[in-house]
Amino acid sequence: MKTLIQIQNTEKIFYTLLAIIGVPVNLVGIVILSRGKCGLSICTTRYLVAMATADLLLIITDVIFTQINYYYFPVCFLDITPxxxxxxxxxxxxxxxxxxxTLAFSFDRFVVIRCQNLKTKYCTGNTAxxxxxxxxxxxxxxxxxWYFTLEANEIIDNVPWFCVVKSNYHTDLIWVGFSWFDKVLTPLLPFGLILLINTLTVRHILVMSRIREGLKGQSKGENHSDPEIESRRKSIILLFTISGCFILLWSVFVIKFFYSNIKGLISLTIPEYVFQQVGMMLRNLNCCTNTFIYGVTQSKFREQLKKAMKYPFSSIIQLVNKQSN
Structure with missing residues (x-):
């Protein structure tokens, strides 16, 4: 019992901090990227803005409306069944x-890095x-x-409250099939595809590096620049950092899924429960990492971020100067 209380207290602190940090971080990312002044292509910008928007919505619906609601407002209008x-x-x-x-972005960067013939047709703003x-x-x-898988847990003054899974959800073949389809679609299939894309990209980079090293070895020792590799460097960095972070933070959740289905868990032991909750926390943490990645890997994004942070202070100073004059 003491362990469960400690886990809940840890989750309460974690999700509170995640909501406080995640919402403004994603909003800042959306605003800065939408301005189109980060030196990224229209195609890349649209994918990154879409990812940040989806992450923001996930923080609102899962972290705030579900986790924060559970810990701070146990009974509110959000718990009405509809x-x-x-x-x-x-x-x-x-x-x-x-x-x-994230998968769509990873595939787009894969095309940019490896499929030069397809790049001009696929990697456009309209296609994105x-x-x-x-x-x-x-x-x-x-x-x-999902709306029809839940039913009211209590009826109070003719108002249905709370949500519980319908009794036939685990036995009806249609719902069982839907449940498996949902689990395969997210995250198993995209998780595997992102791993595959990264593997093929790494293989391509290694092969091209050997070829270029061989060509350089045939030269007379002159220091040749490599504009093609330099132009794709940002694409490679973005692909590996974003997709790599996704794989890392979703790994525990995916491992728990396979473990539960292989073992056929009905009830969880304390260690299994802890492992499950850690997987959920890391999965939700993925919602606020991308903007930090942009700040670390993209110099122009950092410049725009600095300008955005300075803007309120510079505006106040300009306003004070006007009034004093």
Whole structure:
């Protein structure tokens, strides 16, 4: 019992900090990237803005409306059954979009790095908008059935309160099939595809490095610049940092999924419960890492961030100077 209380206290602090940090961080990322002054292509910018938007929605629906609501407001309007059911749909849709937008971005960077012939046709702003819009619409439609998997736990003054899974969810073949489809679609399939994309990209980089080293070895020792590798450096850094962080933070969640289904867990022991909750916390942490990655890897993003931080103070100074004059 003491262990469970400690876990809940840890989660309460973690999700509170995640909400306080995650919302403004993603908002800042969306605003700065949307201005288009970070030296990134329109295609890349649209993917990054979409990812930040999905992450922000996930923080709102999962961290704030679910976790923060549970710890600070045990009973509020969010616990009315129709609202609770709608919240479940939005939370699952935001999770799917966050994962699949990361996959779409990873594939786009893979095309830029490896498929030069396809690059000019696929890596455009219009293609990115079409991919993101189509993916978002399909994922939102796919999550609508979640609304009908829940029912009221209590009826108080003719108002249905709280959400519990319907009794036939685990036995009805249609719902069982939907549950497996949902788990495979997110995160198993994109997790595997991102691993594959990274593996193929690393292999391509190693092969091209050997070829270029061989060509340089045939020269007379002159110090030749390599503009092609230099131009793709940012794409490689963005791909590996964002997709690598995604794989790292989702790994515990995916391992727990395989462990639970192989062992066929009905009830959890304390260590299994801790492992499960840590997986959920790391998964949600992924929602506020990308903006930090942009700040570390992209110099122009840092410049825009500094300007944004200085803007309120410079505006106040200008206003004071005008009034004094």
């Amino acid at each position: 609202v609770c059911s709608a919240r479940s749909v939005l939370m699952n849709a935001a999770t799917d979009c966050s994962v699949w937008f 908008a079409m991919v993101l819009a189509t993916t978002g619409i399909l994922l939102c439609a796919k999550n609508i059935p």
